[in-house]
Amino acid sequence: MGLRFFRRVQVAPGIRLNLSRSGVSPSFGVRGARLTLGRSGLRTTAGLPGTGIHYTTVHKRSGSRRTTGTRKRADAARAKLHQGYFARLTTPKHERAFIDGCRACVAGREDEALAHFARADGQPDAAFMGGYLALKARKFDQAERMLRYAAEEHRRLGALARKYGVRPRAELLIIPQVRASVELGRAGAVLGLAEIHQLRGELREAIADLEKLRKLDPTCVLVRLSLAELLLEHKPDDTSSARRVVALSDGVQNESEAHAALLVFRGRALCTLGRPVLARDALTAALRRTRDRSPALLREARAERAKVYEALGNHARARADRERLRGDA
Incomplete structure (x- = not known):
């Protein structure tokens, strides 16, 4: 939420609880929100804060041809993020801001990445990623604006990330022992909004956000767990x-x-x-x-x-x- 077997439990659209143990993909952040830019979804992670244990889903590969193909796709994705002079001239301004934000993410320059994502007007992917960066930086007003926009424009989430071959994920602490890995999607944006309200002490609003997620998937164990915690805390x-x-x-x-x-x-x-x-x-x-x-x-x-x-x-x-x-x- 560890043997070396591969198992993943889908607990809600865009939220996965991972049950296999392995390494951690390149990421930044410590507790609370952490954003990860994986290569075409090679792995997703969730961990247990305070224990040093990370549960990671690693997609199996069989044979060198598939490994070579994966590397080629990763190299192609990196090439898309490292544009030449003439390519940048023909790339729309909001896409350049998104690309620059992703590159800053990979380099670990969080403030710079957030500034780029904030300039990517009208792009829900940038709003989602910037919202989680703002949440990690405890810039709650900015995080709420960006994640709310991502949630409202959820039907367009993922389009720009797919175009440039990146697959961002954020990690959220659900309770002190359980961390969720969140992908681009409406559920991930609303879960981030609930986290903002909880950190502000706005428990009633956080509960309302989680109730929205319950309507999306009443069986989601992470949402049920979050709701249970907030109800008993409130x-x-x-x-x-x-x-x-x-x-x-x-x-x-x-x-x-x-x-x-x-x-x-x-x-x-x-x-x-x-x-x-x-x-x-x-x-x-x-x-x-x-x-x-x-x-x-x-x-x-x-x-x-x-x-x-x-x-x-x-x-x-x-x-x-x-x-x-x-x-x-």
């Missing part, structure tokens, strides 16, 4: 919010880091509703798989379960969980 002791979190997590199995985190939120919500037995079951399900799960998430689930065991009067089990937590510290 009104932690509110039974109405707790019931919504329980509904969001109905039927969830421990399939990935994100699913496990959603089970932890389900356990908290059930505690708020006075259902400790069901809360225990949800938290036990979150702990059932430890492989490929971050230690921080497992500790959080175990600490929550210890509280539930105390509420149930099962002090021996509560003590066992707390001893395990001390041993893992």
Whole structure:
């Protein structure tokens, strides 16, 4: 959300939760938003902040011919971004700004890249990429303007990037243990807007943004997880919010880091509703798989379960969980 196998889970249009472990494609940024310019989608990444683990999908190649073809396509893409004098004379101004922004991205010159993308008037691809750069720089007003434009013009997203052979992705922290890899698309733009509202403390607006994404794909685990977190953060002791979190997590199995985190939120919500037995079951399900799960998430689930065991009067089990937590510290 790691064995060396290749598996990718599609969780929403333009948002992928990646379950294979490998290297990281050239990118810039640390926490929060990070923009990656990959070569024709060779890999997508999502990681677990604080653990040093990155989960990456690497598309398989079979044989040297395919590898050679991939390199040729990558070289062609680079050539498109490095225009000669006469090519630039015939390239529209907004496209030159987009190209210059991409080149600055690859070089790691974030402020310069953002300035170029901001000059690419009427280009949703530039607005999307610039919006995430502005988000990373905590320029929230500019980020909101650019990502809102990208969301409104979502039907044109990707056209300019495809023309020049680049495939940008941004990474967003969903909760401290789960990071999402976001591609050009309406879902990615709206998810960025939700992040802006959350960072500003505008939780109601962030929830409204995520509800829009829920309409696009009600099964998206990342959106359900984000919503659950915000609902419990906005009104932690509110039974109405707790019931919504329980509904969001109905039927969830421990399939990935994100699913496990959603089970932890389900356990908290059930505690708020006075259902400790069901809360225990949800938290036990979150702990059932430890492989490929971050230690921080497992500790959080175990600490929550210890509280539930105390509420149930099962002090021996509560003590066992707390001893395990001390041993893992």
